[in-house]
Amino acid sequence: MKRVQLPPGLETVCFVLGENVYQDIPEILKTHFPGRRPWIVADENTWRAAGEAVYKVLEAPHLPYIYPAEPQLHADYGVVPLLAQQMPSDAVPVAVGGGTINDIVKRLSGEAGISYLCVPTAPSVDGYSSSGAAMTKDGLKQTLKCPAPKAIVADVGVLRASPAEMKAAGYADLFAKLPAGAEWLIADTLGIEPVRQDVWHLIQPPLKKWLSDAGNMDHIFTGLAATGYAMQLYNDSRPASGMEHLCSHVWEMEGVEASHGFKVSVGTIASAWLHEKLFSLPVEELKKLMPPPKSRQEKEAEADELLKRGVYGNAKEIAMAKFPEPAETLLRREMICANWDTLCKRVKEQLLPFEEIRTMLKKANCPTTPAEIGLVPGQFIHGIKTAQLIRKRYTLLDLLEECGIMDIMLKKLAAELGE
Numbered sequence: 001m002k003r004v005q006l007p008p009g010l011e012t013v014c015f016v017l018g019e020n021v022y023q024d025i026p027e028i029l030k031t032h033f034p035g036r037r038p039w040i041v042a043d044e045n046t047w048r049a050a051g052e053a054v055y056k057v058l059e060a061p062h063l064p065y066i067y068p069a070e071p072q073l074h075a076d077y078g079v080v081p082l083l084a085q086q087m088p089s090d091a092v093p094v095a096v097g098g099g100t101i102n103d104i105v106k107r108l109s110g111e112a113g114i115s116y117l118c119v120p121t122a123p124s125v126d127g128y129s130s131s132g133a134a135m136t137k138d139g140l141k142q143t144l145k146c147p148a149p150k151a152i153v154a155d156v157g158v159l160r161a162s163p164a165e166m167k168a169a170g171y172a173d174l175f176a177k178l179p180a181g182a183e184w185l186i187a188d189t190l191g192i193e194p195v196r197q198d199v200w201h202l203i204q205p206p207l208k209k210w211l212s213d214a215g216n217m218d219h220i221f222t223g224l225a226a227t228g229y230a231m232q233l234y235n236d237s238r239p240a241s242g243m244e245h246l247c248s249h250v251w252e253m254e255g256v257e258a259s260h261g262f263k264v265s266v267g268t269i270a271s272a273w274l275h276e277k278l279f280s281l282p283v284e285e286l287k288k289l290m291p292p293p294k295s296r297q298e299k300e301a302e303a304d305e306l307l308k309r310g311v312y313g314n315a316k317e318i319a320m321a322k323f324p325e326p327a328e329t330l331l332r333r334e335m336i337c338a339n340w341d342t343l344c345k346r347v348k349e350q351l352l353p354f355e356e357i358r359t360m361l362k363k364a365n366c367p368t369t370p371a372e373i374g375l376v377p378g379q380f381i382h383g384i385k386t387a388q389l390i391r392k393r394y395t396l397l398d399l400l401e402e403c404g405i406m407d408i409m410l411k412k413l414a415a416e417l418g419e
């Protein structure tokens with residue numbers, strides 16, 4: 001059995017990753033879920049991929065609950081109470097599937113106050129091992145509170161055999177940790193959100209090694225799982241997500257159909273390019289680019305214009321709550337300029353050159369242009385500007401906004417990507 005060592009303090013206490021590991025499931029159930037009978041939740045595809053094999057090794061299982069393959073199951077909160085009605089009272093849920101099945105079962109288990117076993121069938125997201133379930137509720141995409149799985153059993157052979165698109169999506173989701181890490185370093189340098197070393201060390205030191213081979217499922221899944229643990233420990237998604245995820249959330253709310261990982265991939269391209277261009281500017285040039293700070297009225301009018309589709313929840317409130325008044329903006333600019341050399345150095349050390357990032361993502365079959373994920377002209381730049389409004393988290397977008405250079409930089413970015 002290949003048990004991966006976990007940091008203390010997690011809700012997840014058992015993580016097995018390796019070849020032919022399902023035979024270990026009965027013992028894991030006895031140890032971590034004593035007295036409960038396993039109940040598999042899967043869909044027709046994941047049942048074929050892994051569910052059947054898991055079912056065969058179980059002792060005294062309940063009959064599995066299998067969703068049809070079509071229409072495709074969505075992580076909509078409405079399915080949770082329906083599934084709860086099907087759950088036997090002495091069951092330990094065993095989620096066999098991708099991110100959607102896992103999120104549904106995670107939330108179901110959380111509401112029922114029992115823990116569950118996660119058997120991922122594709123290395124497509126970092127959410128398997130995190131607390132909270134990403135679901136649509138009341139028309140809004142949100143992270144609903146619930147504990148992470150108590151145990152995860154991932155078979156590398158099953159992950160390897162998963163659809164190519166899902167593997168590429170997971171690679172992009174892991175890749176995003178590179179620019180997201182740069183943004184945490186920026187927030188740390190400016191004294192806004194210090195880097196927490198134990199959390200940082202779960203992901204960042206081995207990240208470039210994990211990303212060096214998109215076909216190495218052992219590395220990719222280890223990285224995605226580590227990200228989930230980092231989020232569990234930090235109680236927030238900061239360790240895993242920066243502006244690239246905020247862009248992806250905006251496009252998600254706008255109904256862009258591409259997978260989470262693919263939207264994140266295009267966000268990562270934008271983030272990597274903006275970091276490289278911005279932090280290669282000499283500070284004197286940066287200062288020359290800065291216009292007078294925006295007034296509250298100007299910001300409000302701009303937010304209204306960006307949010308006029310009305311699908312962004314309470315973004316306006318968040319944006320205005322974090323808006324720095326002009327005097328505050330000037331102070332922040334001083335701090336940015338005073339720390340410019342440190343910022344440039346830390347960001348450069350964290351990232352890879354933009355062209356290298358683009359090549360790596362392309363090679364892994366991840367989208368690197370807005371058109372590839374179905375964005376219409378204008379939607380890419382609009383998404384990046386809107387992403388600055390939707391969360392309090394300090395990202396590169398806030399720095400660009402404070403310096404008053406968002407529009408200049410985005411115009412250059414659009415030209416670079418042929419948008």
Ligand SMILES: [Zn+2]
Binds near residue numbers: 126173245
């Ligand atoms: Zn993600």
